[in-house]
Amino acid sequence: MEDAGFILGSYFLTFATVALYAWRAVRSGRKVSQQVPDDEKYWL
């Protein structure tokens, strides 16, 4: 039972950390994207 807690906890911790970082990356991109015209976005 203790094993299950640590195993599930390790998966939860991994996905939660990565999801939090990904959410911050997307949010900061949206924030700055509103202030930059499309012709200055090299990826479009």
Next chain:
Amino acid sequence: MTTIEPAKAEHDTARQSALPSQRSTATRGTRIIGIVAVVALGWLVAFGLGFSPADRDQDESVRILYVHVPTIWLAYLAFVVTAVSSAMYLFSKKKSLGWDRAAGASAEIGVTFVAVTLAVGAMWGRLTWGVFWQWDARLTTTALLFVTYIGYLAVRRLGGSHEQRAKRSAVLGMIAVVEIPLVHFSVKMWRSLHQEATVANLDGDTKMDGLMLFSLFVGVIAFTLLYVWLMLHRTRSMAMEDLLEERGLDEALAVRRAEAAETATAATSAPPTATMKTGSDS
């Protein structure tokens, strides 16, 4: 101030007309990579927690391996990308800031993955060794790697121009990567509690069950896709942040120049009343 306001209004109007229609860093490509990464992560959970067998020695706790090992491998990859991008910035003739932003974005992602590796490794250590942390060679060198790249990110935030930031962080990015072989071979160089490499060993003998190896492979693919997706988003964000910083500086300089020109014009066109008064007094 009155002469500056029409210029500012004209600038604002020009900016309004150029309002972006694309309000994110996403493209069709990133959406596809993102969806495939999420599917691969789902497969990782299915194989890591379900389909793969328990280990003869470590029993069920071996399941932590499928997130612990891919995250540190991706951190290694991220830091190597940082070093290569840094070298490209320093030694290329063009000195493109795109290389610097790629180095910074990759280091950020690498630091996130090392943090996950350390935290998950502590949980695995608690199950196999009975303690969360030991000042063991592998654990200590990994912690040192983490702290070094935190320092790298701090150096990137120091003041100065983008070129100054790129130059100093590129030097650090190329030095810091030397720690990776130190971390990886620490288990061979010193007596370590941490197990030696099961897959990425020099003798090429992989001591793993087929389904276990496949689960690990799914983890590596899932985190690699995630890394690519994050890199695309972060480098695009950083490019726009740099652009806005430059624009802010240009605007501030334009306002100061206009103020200086206004002051100079006022000074030359004003009648020299004070001098005349002084002259009559004397």
